[in-house]
Amino acid sequence: MHTVAVLALDQVIPFDLTAAIDTFGWTRLPDGSEPYRVRVCAPTAEVTAAAGAFTVRAHHGLDALTEAGTVIVPGVADPRIPPAPEVTRALRTAAANGTRIASICVGAFALAATGLLNGLRATTHWTAARALAETYPEVAVDPNVLYVDNGQFLTSAGAAAAMDMCLHMIRRDHGSAVAAQTARMCVMPLEREGGQAQFIPHALPAAPAGATLEPLLAWLEDQCARDLTLDEIASRAGMSTRTLNRRFREQTxxxxxQWLHRTRVRRAQYLLENTTHPVEHIATRTGFGSPTAFRDRFRKVVGTSPQAYRRAFRGAH
Structure with a gap:
């Protein structure tokens, strides 16, 4: 079982803390087993949540970080205060052991203080991005993305983006089906666009519940392997192409x-992750017509080639 150590420092932001605990805690494998053991760790037996909301009692100390496969560093109320030396040492030791370390929101400050992000691209909450860049100039701060995956080290923006990042790690570890089920349990979309194009799939724009386009969207998903034209889609909807485009933009x-292309790409992602079908076969099954058209569209949406995507995610199964 993979241990996830959530590091609670004094004045920890509650939402950051629970985002990590809930996402990994809800994960189940197809046989119902739990792949992750979540432990809350802290330098002291108790720490206070931001704004004095509550007190967190940690059953594990910093030594648990070296035993974990993943360490999550939530944000704190004042990230300008550097972490205690023993916290920095524990994070560096965990990193030296190959532990995956991810920060949530302004938790990037604590991670940057270790020097582990030097020379790497990272993100944090947009309101703190300039301060992070000024405090740690060796870190390439990108405020325009939800999260960044550098392999061993990951950083995310706010707590909602942290759940996207956690789902991304679950997807890397156990594949898209397990991540999708976890997302359903957390009542959230599987993934939003993360910003790191190589490995972040683009989420499909969803129509609001009860939207008039819901029946049409369901039909489009069933027909996405066909070479549909805008005229054919408009005819199915009983609208002019102009009205259809306007309604689509309003509701999705x-x-x-574009919606159809993203549907096809997501199906292609699933097939690349879960089958050994050649690219030519996947291109046909997902309605792209030709392998060349498939590769071009896949790269535009995902940011990398189908083969590179397969290498990244087939190895996690």
Missing amino acids: GTTPL
């Missing part, structure tokens, strides 16, 4: 053909 934020 995108156009019918």
Whole structure:
């Protein structure tokens, strides 16, 4: 079982703390077993949550970080205060052992203080991005993304983005089906666009519950392997193409053909992760018509080639 150590420092932000605990805690494998053991760790037996909301009692000390496969560093109320030397040492020791370390929101400050992010791209909450860049100039701060995956070290923006990051790690560890089930248990989309194009799939824009386009979207998903035209989609909807485009933008934020392309890409991602079908076969099954068109569209949406994507995610199964 993979141990996830959530590091609670004094004045920890409650939402950051629970985002990590809940996401990994809800994860189940197809046989119902729990792949993650979540432990709350702290330098002292108790720490106070931000704004004095409550007191966190930690059953594990900093030594548990070296035994974990993943360490999560939530944010604190005042990230400008550097972590205690023993916290920095514990994080560096865990990193030297190959432990995966991820920060949530302004937890990036504590992670940056260790020097582990030097020379790497990282993110944090947009309101703190300038301060992070000024305090740690060796870190390439990108305030425009939800999260960044550097392999061993990951950083995320706010707590909601942290759940996207956690789902991304679960997907890396156990594949898309397990991550999707975890997302359903957390009542959230599987993943939003993270910003690191190589490995972050783009989420499909969803219509609001009860939206008039819901039946059409269901039909499009069933028909996505076909070479549909905008005229055919409009005919199915009983609208003009102009009205259809307007309704689509109102309810999903995108156009019918863009929505269809993203549906196809997501199906292709699933097949790349869970089958050994050649790219040519996947191109046909997902309605791209030709391998060349498939590769071009996949790279535009995901940011990398189908083969590179498969290498990244097939190894996690």
